Amino acid sequence: MAKTGTFIHDDFLLENKYAQELYHGYAKKQPIIDYHNHLPPQEIAEDKVFGNMTKIWINGDHYKWRAMRTLGVNERFITGESSDKEKFMHWAKTVPYTMRNPLYHWTHLELARYFDIYDLLDEKSAENIYQETSEKLSSPDYSCQNLLRRVHAEVVCTTEDPIDSLEYHKTLAKSDFDVKVSTAFRPDKAILISNKGYNDYVDALGKAANQEINTFNELCDALENRIAYFHQNGCTLCDHGLDRICFEPYTELEVQAIFLKRRNGQDLTQEEASKFQSAILLFLSETYHEYGWVQQLHLGALRNNNARMHSLLGPDTGWDSIGDYPQAQQLSAFLNALDRKDKLTKTIIYNLNPADNEVMASMIGNFNDGSIKGKVQFGSGWWFMDQKDGMTKQMNALSNMGLISCFIGMLTDSRSFLSFPRHEYFRRVLCNLFGDEIQRGELPNDIAWIGKLVQDISYQNAKDYFNF
Structure with missing residues (x-):
């Protein structure tokens, strides 16, 4: 079909010669590391044709x-x-x-x-x-594999529940597919103790770990069992999709009693649920540190707002929005508790509410301790924020309060094999941001150096951060 005078052209979103030079010379040809998505690994392993x-x-x-x-x-x-x-x-x-x-x-x-x-x-x-x-x-x-090759994907990291067998990741690891397919461990169902069906999930987790789960300690043992299993199969990341971080003071006896109460089919108070979630998340994060994993915290979604349609279609069908939860104080206390023990692993924090951009951009600086470049990251704009305005605001907040030069860049967070041009979209927005400031004299006309920063943000920083 026709290409002349088209809407999508070589300099789409690139508003001046500096942006164009940065994109075409430094960003465009970089491979893609998509370190968080929800692609079905079965479809990749079976090389599905749609x-x-x-x-x-x-x-x-x-x-x-x-x-x-x-x-x-x-x-x-x-x-x-x-x-x-x-x-x-x-x-x-x-x-x-x-x-x-x-x-x-x-x-x-x-x-x-x-x-x-x-x-x-x-x-x-x-x-x-x-x-x-x-x-x-x-x-x-x-086919799925050829679609990933077509966009020069180097690594794609899917997201699996602790009870997953990882059979398709095992198949891919033994195959000759030249794109690395890894996974991220997502134990939210074990954390959200007040959710309907929690006990059924714990039973399924026990079956996957080949053990009974009747106490809080046994729950921790089962989760560590699955972390070890994921690690043996190449996993080096985890992910948590939570409305906010809970960090309430608790005692071991309290948490044991709360878990037993829920296992006996009783409802919990909000305070009890918060204490439990604080304890289990701290345990998980300390375990991630032992294994050298990267932890991702996706915070701020208000899910399943339309009860009628949720009952008809289920979750992840379009009834979620941005939440306005308080984030700073308990997130700080959680990170501080880990850092105090020197057990804070590499961490990426994503916020869904743009009102929290400056909170997150300043928070990461509290825990970047010089041990690792960009150890604690302010994650790219996601979900409702993974568009031009949202990405620009996220990068501006990060630039103003941290070092965008250490930023690990974009991810799709998508279930679609056709979503990878979002990396191109991000890179064009990034290059235009720098190009605009060069033209206005706010940055020097040093294309070689700024081009290196663009290349790092587009690809190299993520490659180094995740050790892919």
């Missing part, structure tokens, strides 16, 4: 679903029983109405980078685009 755009691009994408619902598209054409083609056509009709939402940029970057399609997606172009992309996606050249 067949059409709905299966790979719309199914599972709650960003698109929220936009379609807002426009008044019936759920039948989003997550319902309509055909794949019908769902794509309704998404195509939606796209022109997403202008100024990052979906508009992502959509056209993804069509360009994966399919060499530069036409704008709308109701008129939908039929041809659906046909052309479906033909390509039916070919082995567009």
Whole structure:
């Protein structure tokens, strides 16, 4: 399809010659280290071929679903029983109405980078685009593994629960696939003790660890068993998706009693749940330090707001938003408790509420102790913030209160194999940020040095930080 005079062009988002030189000379060709995503490892291991755009691009994408619902598209054409083609056509009709939402940029970057399609997606172009992309996606050249090769991915790190067998990661480790596929340990279901189904989950964890779990100490033993198992299978990261860090004073006897109370089917008070979560998270973080892992803390989501739709469709279907939890005091106390014992491992802190940008950017400086470059990181803008404005604000806060030169850059945090142009999007925003300040005289016209910083943020800092 036509490329002349297109929306997505070589200098997209690059507003001056300095930004263009930084991007094309230093950022563009860097490989991708995607150190946090939710790609299904089974689909990578089996090298799945999707067949059409709905299966790979719309199914599972709650960003698109929220936009379609807002426009008044019936759920039948989003997550319902309509055909794949019908769902794509309704998404195509939606796209022109997403202008100024990052979906508009992502959509056209993804069509360009994966399919060499530069036409704008709308109701008129939908039929041809659906046909052309479906033909390509039916070919082995567009299998999961080849899609990752196409964007020069070097490492992708999926996210698994402690009870996962990691069978597909084992398969990939023995294969000749040239992209490293690792995993991150995510034990949130063991931490969130008040959640419905908690006891069923603990039983499943005990089965995975091949032990009974009737006490708090046995819970810790089971989690350490699974950490060791993940470590043996190449895992060097963990991830926690929590609304906020809990850090309440507790005694060992209190925590033992709280866990036993929950195992007996009784409800807990908020204070009891907070004490338990404080104890188990401290135990986990100290264990991560022993294994030399990197811990990630994703903080601030307000989940499952629409109870009616959550009951119909389940979690991760588009009913979450930004929360306004207090973050600073208990996060500081938690990090300080670990640091006091010299058991604070490499840590990445992500906030979902942009009002907390300066809190997080200043917090990391409290625990960067000179032992490791960028030991505690302010993570890239994520979820609702992984767009031009959100990423710019995050990088400005980090620059003002820390060292952006030590920043480990972007990640997709996505379930889609077509989401990797978000790395390109981030790199273009990054280069434009530096290029704008060079043009205004706020930075020197030292392209070689600033280019090195851009290259480090795009790739090298993450490579060094994670020891990939």
